Amino acid sequence: MSAPYAIRIHETGGPEVLKKESIDPKQPGPDQALVLQSAVGLNFIDTYFRTGLYPAKFPFTPGGEGAGVVEAVGEGVTHIKPGDRVGYVASGTYATHVTLPAANLLPLPDSISDETAAAVMLKGLTAWMLLFEIRPIKKGDTLLVWAPVGGVGSLLVPWAVSLGARVIAVTSSDKKAAIARASGASEVIVGYDTVAEQVKALTDGKGVDVALDSVGKTSFDESLSSLKPRGWMISYGNASGAPDPVAPGRLAQGGSLVLTRPTLFNFIATPEALARGAGLLFGALKDGTLKADIGQRFALSDVADAHRALESGKTIGATILVP
Known part of the structure; x- marks a missing residue:
């Protein structure tokens, strides 16, 4: 594996503003966990931050979902432990390692791979919000x-x-x-x-x-x-x-x-709401109602190419970035 790095932007613009930079993974504090990422989801909202449609404080690391293996946990964390596979919706996931609030991390069932989780966490919970929480579909x-x-x-x-x-x-x-x-x-x-x-x-x-x-x-x-x-x-x-x-x-x-x-984070603001959405999402994946339609894979270091593909309308299904 390559040395730890993150993709950061220091100014708004085209895909060329996405820069690979070395990082020193942050050890977790109380109620936090350090995750070695195996897959990262690509979403249109990532381009909104890059272009300035949505404001960001620079330097900024894009990314809103991912999956990986817990490397360390901080004081007070009991529902996960080092070695657990987890999926999450969180900010700043364009990186090899992320340190996140442990409450954001969901242990993955054996039936859901890391790539599947990275492909569907943000998108799947968004679909749950749209179908079940705003105006429930009947x-x-x-x-x-x-x-x-x-x-x-x-x-x-x-x-x-x-x-x-x-x-x-x-x-x-x-x-x-x-x-x-x-x-x-x-x-x-x-x-x-x-x-x-x-x-x-x-x-x-x-x-x-x-x-x-x-x-x-x-x-x-x-x-x-x-x-x-x-x-x-x-x-x-x-x-x-x-x-x-x-x-x-x-x-x-x-x-x-x-x-x-709507904004998804208003609908998963509590552990109970996140668990409710994830339960329905994981259940739909398990029973075959949903599947992770991964149409494209890019190396995380080639994320600029991934953004170009996404913005051109050439992608189909989900796109994942592999650190």
């Missing part, structure tokens, strides 16, 4: 899901279908449409033009109960216009840029619509 609901073969979308579609929902997916190519259908989408719209018009045609003019939108600027109005009265618009990403502001009157005109912009 049998008979119709959902509009954008980017259905991306990291979160590839989990959202089969999980929603398992709950008895009808999924209308929106994607950018026939290849991705075929994958979305194979994962359970009832109908797939290819291209971002006239989406609302096509949705209304597919639903006999009624619209959908919930729109799950990770695309942002180019999709936002189409999502709102696809909703039935009292429908829910859940915006959880900005892949095409931040949406334009929406006047409250627009929600009234659409039929008393509900608009929310």
Whole structure:
């Protein structure tokens, strides 16, 4: 294994601002643990920090999920021990080693590999939040899901279908449409033009109960216009840029619509909430409802190439970084 290092940014910009720097792993203090990472998840939010869409204090180490083996624990840590395999949602995971609050670490079942955990911890818990916590999805609901073969979308579609929902997916190519259908989408719209018009045609003019939108600027109005009265618009990403502001009157005109912009960390702020979400996620992985669709692997040191691939729209499923 190479000497310990982290990927840091000292200024906003393109993928070239991601720099590999040597580190001295920090020994854990009280209620902390030191983890040797074996896999790190790549997420679109990582690019938001890199470009400055989301503010960061420099130097900044991106990364929001990972998995590895506990090397040491601090005073007061009892639920994990050195040698345990763990998965986690945490900040600063673009590194060979991370020192984290032990409460963030979830022991991994034997049935879940490190790569699977790194691929699905943040994305899977996001899917759990979207389907179970905000506006719980029930049998008979119709959902509009954008980017259905991306990291979160590839989990959202089969999980929603398992709950008895009808999924209308929106994607950018026939290849991705075929994958979305194979994962359970009832109908797939290819291209971002006239989406609302096509949705209304597919639903006999009624619209959908919930729109799950990770695309942002180019999709936002189409999502709102696809909703039935009292429908829910859940915006959880900005892949095409931040949406334009929406006047409250627009929600009234659409039929008393509900608009929310959730952040996962508000839904896993307590150990009990994290355990609840992880329990459902691990259960869905174990029974085959979900699988870790790892479409790409990059060396962590080649993370700039991973960002270029992600931003170009060429990735399918999850992407992991290997330290």
